Amino acid sequence: MSGFDGPKWDGLLKWSLSHADGTGSARQLSEEDRRWFMEAMQAQTVDVVKRMKEITTIMQTPQEVLEAQGVTVEDLEGILEELQEHVEAIDMANDLHSIGGLVPLLGYLRNPHASVRARAAEVVTTVVQNNPKSQNLVMDAKGLELLLSNFISDPDMTVRTKALGAISSLIRHNKPAIVAFRLANGYAALRDALTTEDARFQRKALHTVQYLLQENPEDCNVAIELGFPRLFMHLVASEDADVRQAALQNLYEITRGGKAEDAGFTDKEGNLKQVLEARITDIQQMTSDDLGAAKEERQMVDSLWQACYSEPSSLRANGLLVLPGEDAPPPDVASQYFEPPLRAWAAPQHETRGSEATNKQEGPVLLLAAGAATPSANSEDYRTDREGNSGGDEVVRDGNSRSS
Known part of the structure; x- marks a missing residue:
């Protein structure tokens, strides 16, 4: 039904190759060739x-x-x-x-x-x-x-x-x-979505709620009245890692909105502490590969714990908050494949004040002096940050940017 099966360039390519061997100068197209090309x-x-x-x-x-x-x-x-x-x-x-x-x-x-x-x-x-x-x-x-x-x-x-x-x-x-x-009653519909067993549907609903709470922190009161904190805590135990992460982020949004006490989060005998302790236990039992994949979850559990109980979680004490190498810059994988530009090689090297003073004391500079410094190219560290998923995205479409 599309009416368009995609470009068929084979004929055009063969025609182009047959009319140029790459060695001769460009020639004028005949009217017949020009007409055929335009029609194609x-x-x-x-x-x-x-x-x-x-x-x-x-x-x-x-x-x-x-x-x-x-x-x-x-x-x-x-x-x-x-x-x-x-x-x-x-x-x-x-x-x-x-x-x-x-x-x-x-x-x-x-x-x-x-x-x-x-x-x-x-x-x-x-x-x-x-x-x-x-x-x-x-x-x-x-x-x-x-x-x-x-x-x-x-x-x-x-x-x-x-x-x-x-x-x-x-x-x-x-x-x-x-x-x-x-x-x-959109919030009520989102609450109902969280009670389904469909992980993809749950993720969509969680991201939508998170965006709404970020845009309107006063809506935390609505979320508490409708029982969202209980649903979030339930979903923290989900088998789907993305659902767990989104549920933790929503719990954190409520604490950021200043409603942690209203939601009962600060009660050291409350449900949230038990939920977080269970997550910490599960994290401690993860393999090294799973720990690496759960970086954001680990950080969110610790952030929630500190926000609610004013102390770091046991993840920090056990060395599970930041694993070895996670705080290091990414490895330099570019400089070994790309030579420095010739202009950088040709640029004059700046001498230190100490060397200038030494040169003045030692007399005229010798040409082709032994041990001359060789210019080198230093690669810069790259730093990346990750944007949280609330359903929102930067989209560039046909040269037009749609900022989120």
Whole structure:
């Protein structure tokens, strides 16, 4: 259904090679060759806006008409996948509304086929990601309500997860959408998501809650009232490492919001201390490989312990907080493969004051003096930091940066 099977460059390459042996000077193309070349190039060029209009026409066509014409569910998934590729460019994402394609796309969130509903939510995610204009357009078109319906009550777990992903992108850096989400009992829906057994769904929900608490620390009160701390503590024992990490991060957000005491975290006989002690025991029993992979979890457990009990955890005393080599800079793997630039070799070497004084005392400088210093190139240390996952990402699309 895409109408575009990808570029076929073989013929063009053969034509180019047959007309140049690499030794002669460039020659003028004949009119026939020029016409053939232009036709070959135009045949491989896709008019994206035109193609998006064609996809819009398909989405506007009633389901029964499409089925009567032999259009399958796989075909619909294919056109949505193609549309998602087109709207990766922020200009194309904004043009989707202009050509009348946004409302039909949102309508596909109600398609009778779960795979189509899930794919439509993925396209919406791409359209609104770090894109305030399209975020507003989706809100105006009641897109949040449709996504919330799928997130809360769709019978298919994949559809629910994809809808939550689209909601997370829609509300990011979008205060009106956050307010609308809260008023629609979004926190209660997130709480229910955490009670499922689907790790991927849990991760999405945890990252969304973390972002909301970071943006609105006063929402920690809402989280406490709805029983989120108990759910977070339960998920700290999850078999999924990413779920454990996200649950710990959310517990830490509540302490950062100044609500540790309200949540009962500071009680040395409380549930949180028992949960953290259990995690410390598990960490102590990890293999060296597992310990390396659990670096952030180790640090988060210690940070929570210090925030709640004003003392370092036993991980620090047992040497498990920072393993040997973790605080060292990454190894220099570049300098051995790259020679210093010639300009660096040719640059004059600066002498120390001591050597200058010695030269003045010893008289004229000898040419080709023995033991002359050899210039060397020193590599710089690289420092990296890792951004926490709340669902938020820096995206560069076709030269346009969407800051998160």
